[in-house]
Amino acid sequence: MINSRLSLLDRSRTRAGEASPIALHETVARAVRAEWLGYDRVWVAEHHSVPGIAGSAPAVLLTAIAGATTTIRIGSAGVMLPHHQPLVVAEQFATLAAFAPGRVDLGLGRSPGFTPPVRRALRQTDHDFAADVTELRGYLTGRSEVSLHPRPDGPIPLYVLATGAGLQVAAALGLPVIVGGPLLWSDGGALAEYRRAFRPSPQQPEPWVAVSLDVLITDDPDLILPEAWAMARSRTEGEFPPLEPVAVVRAATKTSRQQQYLEQTVAAAITGPRARVESRLAELLERTGAAELVAAGSTYDRAALAASDAALAALFDRGHPTNGSLSRP
Numbered sequence: 634m635i636n637s638r639l640s641l642l643d644r645s646r647t648r649a650g651e652a653s654p655i656a657l658h659e660t661v662a663r664a665v666r667a668e669w670l671g672y673d674r675v676w677v678a679e680h681h682s683v684p685g686i687a688g689s690a691p692a693v694l695l696t697a698i699a700g701a702t703t704t705i706r707i708g709s710a711g712v713m714l715p716h717h718q719p720l721v722v723a724e725q726f727a728t729l730a731a732f733a734p735g736r737v738d739l740g741l742g743r744s745p746g747f748t749p750p751v752r753r754a755l756r757q758t759d760h761d762f763a764a765d766v767t768e769l770r771g772y773l774t775g776r777s778e779v780s781l782h783p784r785p786d787g788p789i790p791l792y793v794l795a796t797g798a799g800l801q802v803a804a805a806l807g808l809p810v811i812v813g814g815p816l817l818w819s820d821g822g823a824l825a826e827y828r829r830a831f832r833p834s835p836q837q838p839e840p841w842v843a844v845s846l847d848v849l850i851t852d853d854p855d856l857i858l859p860e861a862w863a864m865a866r867s868r869t870e871g872e873f874p875p876l877e878p879v880a881v882v883r884a885a886t887k888t889s890r891q892q893q894y895l896e897q898t899v900a901a902a903i904t905g906p907r908a909r910v911e912s913r914l915a916e917l918l919e920r921t922g923a924a925e926l927v928a929a930g931s932t933y934d935r936a937a938l939a940a941s942d943a944a945l946a947a948l949f950d951r952g953h954p955t956n957g958s959l960s961r962p
Contacts, residue, residue, distance in 0.1 A: 634950040635911065637918055638925035640674035641667050641942065642710050642845060645688035646860075646931045647875040656687040657694060659935065663942070664698045668705035670943055671951030674738065675702075676710035676927060682751045685863055685873040692725035699733035708738030710811055710845070710927065711794045714765050715745055716755040720779060723772035726789055727781045734786050739773075740811060741766060742794040743802075748871075763802045766791065770806075774835075790836055792843075800827040807834025809841035811927060817844055817917065818901070824921060844917060845927035847902035850910050850944035851937060858882045859933040861898035865891040876933040902930065911948055 643663050645656040664675040677694050680686040688694055691709040698707050707729075712722055722739070730737040743762040745752060771777035773789050793803035795810040803810045804827045816823055828840040849856050859876040862885065867873035869891050877885075887895065903913045914926065928945055932938050 635915055635918065635926075635948060637923065637949070638673045638843075639946065639949040639951060640672055640676060640706075640843075640925060640927050642676040642678065642927050642929040643688075644678045644680065644686050644929070644931070645694070647685055647687055648933055649875045649877045649881075651875070653687045657697070660688065660694065661697050661701050663939075664705065664707070665701050666939060667942065667946075668702045670946040672705060672942075672946060673925070674706040674708055676708050676738075676740065678710055679713050679716075679742075681755065682748070683873050685867075685875045692722075692729055695729055695737070696732060699729065699736070702733075704736075706736050706738055707733060708792070709740045711740030711742040711792070713742045713744060714762060714769070715743060715760045716757055719765050719769035720772055723769050723781055727773070727783055727785050730785045730787075730789055731783045738790050738792060740792040740794055741769070743799055744794075744796075762799075763805065766793070766802065766806060766808070788836065795827070797823055800824070801830070803827065804830040804840070805832060807832045807837050809837055809843070811843045811845055812921075813845040813927075813929075814901075817846060817921065821920065828922075842921060842923045843925035843927050844921055844923040845929050846917075847898075847904070847930040848910065848914070848926070848928040848945060849902070849904040849930040849932065849938075849941045850907050850948065851904060851941055852906055853879075853937070854905065855879045855883065856932050856934070856937055856941075857899055857902050857904045857930070858895070860931050861895045861902075862891075864898045865894035868894050876931065878933050904930070907944060907948060910945075914948075 643660045645660045647653050647656045667675050677688050677691050679691050681689050695707050726739050772781055791808050793799050793808050793810050795803055795812050800823055831840040858879050862882040863874050
């Protein structure tokens with residue numbers, strides 16, 4: 634058994650041949666199952682004008698999840714703060730907290746992301762991420778000259794989705810981080826620097842790290858292929874598409890670059906039978922010192938995904954239903 638917190642990141646992945654709203658309803662259903670399985674949290678994310686992802690409005694989607702659950706923590710991983718005014722984000726999540734008191738987490742990202750037309754549509758301008766986070770925190774904690782209505786009854790913890798620069802901001806502001814991508818497989822220097830430079834804050838007295846990556850427990854080695862193929866196509870065709878069945882991916886004609894990207898995504902994921910996944914996750918969590926795994930795996934086959942979610946919960950010795958006594962950093 635692995636001793637750390639366990640959460641899911643569901644990006645509302647669409648499927649080929651399905652209407653996009655189905656993905657949003659399935660995200661809510663998955664959150665309900667995750668609560669029953671004993672997961673600590675469920676996270677959603679923000680994307681815009683992406684055919685393969687229906688999750689464009691985290692606060693709205695989280696409100697639907699809040700109404701369908703009772704104990705599991707719910708959060709964004711994350712809201713891309715450069716696209717929003719801090720006051721508006723604070724008001725959205727304060728309102729969400731009114732429907733799910735004591736269960737809301739606010740993860741913040743700094744990536745400009747998306748395409749130039751989307752950035753123009755979002756009216757994106759140059760922002761100071763650290764200043765925006767500080768301003769947002771001021772609204773949520775009641776330390777700003779502008780007051781929130783509704784005012785949160787309790788704290789809404791902030792998290793930073795961190796790359797190198799994000800880690801520096803989180804350390805300076807005393808905030809926990811969620812890291813993924815190449816940082817997970819680096820020499821650990823960036824995380825060591827985050828911990829060294831960390832300045833305690835009222836929310837977070839000491840450094841705290843969660844790691845996020847694709848995780849699937851399965852006997853089918855190809856279950857990760859739909860997600861890997863979508864990533865390969867996004868990098869070579871410029872558009873992140875809906876998930877396709879494994880058989881379609883196997884039969885697809887691939888360029889050498891697409892095959893390379895596909896293999897890179899597969900290699901970066903942790904998939905396979907329970908024993909293999911347990912060994913690799915234990916090594917990753919020990920090496921990074923992470924306190925939480927944010928499992929972001931997805932695949933076309935929703936039944937296989939649900940089975941993986943259940944197996945992962947068992948691997949972390951989660952009972953069900955949850956008891957609502959979850960602590961938070």
